[in-house]
Amino acid sequence: xxxxxxxxxxxALVFGSTVAVTAQMNExxxxxxxxTDTVVGDTNDTATEDEGRASWExxxxxxxxxxxxxxxAGATWYVYGDPPDDLMDEGLEAIEDYFVMVTEMSVLxxxxxxxxxxxxxxxxxGAGTDPERHYSYYVLEGDGAYEEMHALLRGAPDHDNxxxxxxxxxxxxxxxxxxxxxx
Amino acid sequence: xxxHARRTVLATAVIxxxxxxxxxxxxxxxxxxxxxxxxxxxxxxxxxxxxGGLAPEDLDGDGYPELRGxxxxxxxxxxxxxxVSGRWTIYVNAxxxxxxxxTVDMSTTSHRLQNDEGGWSGTGTTISAxxxxxxxxxxxxxxxxEGAYEGLSLILSQTYKDGDESYWGIILxxxxxxxTPDPIEPPAE
Numbered sequence: 001x002x003x004x005x006x007x008x009x010x011x012a013l014v015f016g017s018t019v020a021v022t023a024q025m026n027e028x029x030x031x032x033x034x035x036t037d038t039v040v041g042d043t044n045d046t047a048t049e050d051e052g053r054a055s056w057e058x059x060x061x062x063x064x065x066x067x068x069x070x071x072x073a074g075a076t077w078y079v080y081g082d083p084p085d086d087l088m089d090e091g092l093e094a095i096e097d098y099f100v101m102v103t104e105m106s107v108l109x110x111x112x113x114x115x116x117x118x119x120x121x122x123x124x125x126g127a128g129t130d131p132e133r134h135y136s137y138y139v140l141e142g143d144g145a146y147e148e149m150h151a152l153l154r155g156a157p158d159h160d161n162x163x164x165x166x167x168x169x170x171x172x173x174x175x176x177x178x179x180x181x182x183x
Numbered sequence: 184x185x186x187h188a189r190r191t192v193l194a195t196a197v198i199x200x201x202x203x204x205x206x207x208x209x210x211x212x213x214x215x216x217x218x219x220x221x222x223x224x225x226x227x228x229x230x231x232x233x234x235g236g237l238a239p240e241d242l243d244g245d246g247y248p249e250l251r252g253x254x255x256x257x258x259x260x261x262x263x264x265x266x267v268s269g270r271w272t273i274y275v276n277a278x279x280x281x282x283x284x285x286t287v288d289m290s291t292t293s294h295r296l297q298n299d300e301g302g303w304s305g306t307g308t309t310i311s312a313x314x315x316x317x318x319x320x321x322x323x324x325x326x327x328x329e330g331a332y333e334g335l336s337l338i339l340s341q342t343y344k345d346g347d348e349s350y351w352g353i354i355l356x357x358x359x360x361x362x363t364p365d366p367i368e369p370p371a372e
Contacts, residue, residue, distance in 0.1 A: 110370070
C-alpha cells in the first residue's frame with residue numbers, strides 16, 4: 001500500500017553533499033521516533049572517582065517511554081589549556097576560553113523492560129554553551145524489550161550544563177541495527 | 184544558583200590547573216608545539232564526484248532503502264587550521280527510514296581527508312531527519328593522522344539544522360584521547 005507522501009529523502013552522509021532524492025515512498029519497515037528529554041533535579045556526581053575520571057546519575061523524563069528515566073554514566077576526559085602567561089593571574093574568566101576538553105562516556109539507561117547501553121563523546125572549547133564550541137553525541141543499543149533498537153542522541157544545543165554531562169538530549173530511536181561500516 | 188556558581192567541570196579543571204595541582208590537565212609549554220591540541224572550524228564545498236546513491240525507484244519497492252557504498256570524492260575543505268584543509272572523500276552506508284512526516288536516515292561513514300602534508304582517516308556515524316519539525320542532521324567522526332599528522336587524532340562534529348551546516352572539532356595527540364570507560368553495569372537483580 002502506497003503512502004501518499006512526497007518527500008525529499010536526504011540520504012546519507014555528512015549532509016552538505018547529501019543526495020536528495022524525491023520519491024513517493026512505500027511503507028517502510030523500520031519505525032523511528034524523535035525523542036527529547038528533561039533532566040529532573042540535579043545531576044548526582046558525588047561519585048567522582050579521581051582526576052580525569054567521574055561517574056554520575058541523572059533522572060530523565062524522556063518524551064518516549066522506551067527510554068528509561070535512570071541514566072548512569074562513567075567518563076574519562078582530557079583537558080588542555082594554552083592561556084597566555086600574562087592572563088594566568090587574572091582569574092578563571094580570563095583564561096577559560098583557552099581550553100579544550102574531550103570526554104569519553106559509557107552510558108546506561110536502566111529500566112524494568114529493558115536497557116540501553118553505549119558510548120558518548122563530547123568535545124568542548126572554552127566555557128559557555130555555544131554549539132560551535134560544545135558538542136556531544138551518543139550511540140546507544142537496546143536490549144530486553146528494546147533488542148535490535150538503537151538510540152542516536154546529541155546534547156541539545158545551548159543548554160547550560162554544569163559538567164561533562166548533558167542536561168538536555170535530543171535524537172532518534174531507530175528500531176533496527178546500524179548499517180555496517182563502509183570498507 | 185548564580186551563574187558564577189554554575190561552573191563547568193572544564194572551568195573547575197582550569198582552576199585546578201592554574202594552581203598547578205592537577206596532573207589531568209596539560210599546560211602548553213610551547214606555542215609552536217605541532218602536537219598541541221587545537222580547536223578548528225571548517226567549511227566544505229560540493230563533492231566534484233559522487234558515485235552511487237539512491238535513485239527514486241530505490242524508494243519505491245518493498246522494505247526500506249539501503250544505501251551501500253556511496254562515494255563522495257574530493258570534497259574541497261577549508262579549515263581554520265591548515266592541517267584540516269584539503270580534499271575529503273567519504274564512503275557512506277545508510278538505511279533510510281520513513282516516518283509519518285518525513286524520513287530519517289542513519290549512516291555509517293568512512294573518511295579520508297588529504298593534503299600535501301599528510302592525511303586523516305577514520306569512521307563516524309550520523310543521524311539525519313528531514314521533514315516534520317525541521318531538518319536536523321548530526322554526527323561525530325574520529326580520524327587518525329598520517330604523514331605529517333602522525334600521532335594526532337581529529338574529532339569532528341557535524342551538524343546541519345534547517346539549512347545551516349556547522350563543522351568544527353579538536354585536534355589532539357592520539358595518546359591523549361581518553362579511553363572509553365568500562366561499561367556501566369546494571370544493578371544486580
